[in-house]
Amino acid sequence: MIRTLPQPRSYSTSFTCYIILFYVFLFAPLVITCILAFNDSNFPSLPWKGFSLDWFLADGPDRIGLFHDRSNLTSIWVSAKTAFWVSILSVTVGTMGAFLFEQEEFRGKQALYFLALTPLVIPGVILGISLLLTANSLGIFFEDRFGLDIELLRPSFWLVVLGQFSFIATFVLLVVSARLKKFDASLEEAALNLGATRRQVIRHITLPFLRPALVGSGAVAFLMSFENFNTTLFLVGSETTLPINLYLQVRDGSTPIINAVSFLLIVSTSTLAVINLIVSKRGEGK
Amino acid sequence: MKTHFRLGLFIFLTPVLLWLLLLIVVPHLELLMMSLQGKDDMGKAVWTFANYRHFFVEKIYWYTFVRTALYAITVTVLTFCVTFPVAFYITKVVSPKFSGFLTILLLMPFWVSELVRVYGWMILLRESGVINHLLVSSGLMDSPVEMLYNDISMLMGLVYTSMLFMVVPLISALEGMDDSLIEAAHDLGASPLTIFFRIIIPYAAPGITSGSIVVFMLALGNYLTPKLMGGKNSLWFTEQIYNEFIASFNWNQGAAFGFLLLALSSVIIWFGLKLSRQELGRALS
Numbered sequence: 001m002i003r004t005l006p007q008p009r010s011y012s013t014s015f016t017c018y019i020i021l022f023y024v025f026l027f028a029p030l031v032i033t034c035i036l037a038f039n040d041s042n043f044p045s046l047p048w049k050g051f052s053l054d055w056f057l058a059d060g061p062d063r064i065g066l067f068h069d070r071s072n073l074t075s076i077w078v079s080a081k082t083a084f085w086v087s088i089l090s091v092t093v094g095t096m097g098a099f100l101f102e103q104e105e106f107r108g109k110q111a112l113y114f115l116a117l118t119p120l121v122i123p124g125v126i127l128g129i130s131l132l133l134t135a136n137s138l139g140i141f142f143e144d145r146f147g148l149d150i151e152l153l154r155p156s157f158w159l160v161v162l163g164q165f166s167f168i169a170t171f172v173l174l175v176v177s178a179r180l181k182k183f184d185a186s187l188e189e190a191a192l193n194l195g196a197t198r199r200q201v202i203r204h205i206t207l208p209f210l211r212p213a214l215v216g217s218g219a220v221a222f223l224m225s226f227e228n229f230n231t232t233l234f235l236v237g238s239e240t241t242l243p244i245n246l247y248l249q250v251r252d253g254s255t256p257i258i259n260a261v262s263f264l265l266i267v268s269t270s271t272l273a274v275i276n277l278i279v280s281k282r283g284e285g286k
Numbered sequence: 287m288k289t290h291f292r293l294g295l296f297i298f299l300t301p302v303l304l305w306l307l308l309l310i311v312v313p314h315l316e317l318l319m320m321s322l323q324g325k326d327d328m329g330k331a332v333w334t335f336a337n338y339r340h341f342f343v344e345k346i347y348w349y350t351f352v353r354t355a356l357y358a359i360t361v362t363v364l365t366f367c368v369t370f371p372v373a374f375y376i377t378k379v380v381s382p383k384f385s386g387f388l389t390i391l392l393l394m395p396f397w398v399s400e401l402v403r404v405y406g407w408m409i410l411l412r413e414s415g416v417i418n419h420l421l422v423s424s425g426l427m428d429s430p431v432e433m434l435y436n437d438i439s440m441l442m443g444l445v446y447t448s449m450l451f452m453v454v455p456l457i458s459a460l461e462g463m464d465d466s467l468i469e470a471a472h473d474l475g476a477s478p479l480t481i482f483f484r485i486i487i488p489y490a491a492p493g494i495t496s497g498s499i500v501v502f503m504l505a506l507g508n509y510l511t512p513k514l515m516g517g518k519n520s521l522w523f524t525e526q527i528y529n530e531f532i533a534s535f536n537w538n539q540g541a542a543f544g545f546l547l548l549a550l551s552s553v554i555i556w557f558g559l560k561l562s563r564q565e566l567g568r569a570l571s
Contacts, residue, residue: 002465002468003378003381004469005472019371019380019388022372027395029403029406029409030395030403030406032406032409032410033402033409036409044409045409045414045415046419046420092301093301096298097298097305100295100299104295106299112306115306116306118310119310122551123503123506123524123548123551124507125527125544125547126314126507126544126547126548127313129527129531129540129544130316130544131309132531133316133537134313134316162309163309165309166305166309166310198294227398229399229401229510230507230510233509246401246402247401247510250401250404250405250408251514254405254408254409259409262406266398269397270394270398273393273394273397
């Protein structure tokens, strides 16, 4: 059964085979996508026609590479901006939530905590449409009543940010709460006894302790936002994010330029993942 | 001291309340209200159950709804079956030297956007895809077959995109398990099957519940994978919602569908929690 017990050879061999097959299954689509980004062909398929960087660098007229493709470059920039604001907002509010639920006592705390967890179990599509409906109703209300036309209430950049923030904040809340639970309260008490104010305690003692969780959850929040599709789909305005833009391209037929974008995404997210892992490992070691 | 304490409460409470009220509570009330409204013959907005009646009368909506629910459950079970051996191997079988490396390798693909992963499967499976090319050029097959756009490819895609959310809770549940429990059972003569069902499964139950809840919810609310990998005739319920919102522009009907999907997912998650006697907070963290 397990490594300390004697096991028949057939058991361990077949188990290892299964694991190898599983990892092949896991990586096959990504590896193929990356390889075909460099195929000198007009379609993302075999046969292999030779190595080429055309899908990154070509500047027309037959092929336009990623670095000259205005629409994809713009959507990458929009996604990065969105993810930046979403992670700032989520880390701020999520951390405040963690302090609220871990360190404060008030009536209705359990109910509010339950409410704060629900965004993670509400399907993203539902979050998207309910926010769209509300923004739209509010927009109509302001226009009828005050003759105001508020940009924020139409499908737009900031509506996407709000929609993604609404559930990513819960994720940050959970990560920071878990770290805050491990915090030794006597450190805070000592500082308070020595005359520090609560604000000083949080700034000089609690926040430095939380830093690994803040950085880690901020990075994951960035990624979650960068890749979000379901919620964004209903809230997106004229500024399309990368996943939406890619989706439209995949739906309407594919060119290897999608592979080129995918290759960049795979390489950069893996790098970010490894960095995040090293940082959080070091944080736990403290 | 007392006033200080309350000030802190106020500072922390305000943003959290704003977030939950404005972005979660109010929008979902609005969703419910919109789903209960319609237009009468004069084009005026009125309260009505017509949107829900429409759902129950039109067979296609019903059918899609039930189909989506059953398929999401199937995906959850399949994901468990595929990932449990992997979690067990990493935590209990392989030498501890490799288990860290295998775990990192396991998490890697899930950092990449779901769209990229689905796209990868599309260029592998489609008629002009890589697998067909390899099979035909190696002489195993005479002509390429369409392997994409059917229910099996869709299920596989859904399992693939949600595996992470099952395997991580399973690994952390099994990691906490003391090996001596299994050794003791083995020494006392229990068969591997008995050990599996009487010791390992009960021990991993909390991990199984949290994994299943998240996988189920993600499969139910998925739009991309069914849309890109499923067949033309196999609608997913989220596609119905999208059609009502974007194509037909019938937001009241779409809101009703959305609310039904929300109700379905809440009921099944609640049921799963009751069945395994867990709380939402524990299951998520």
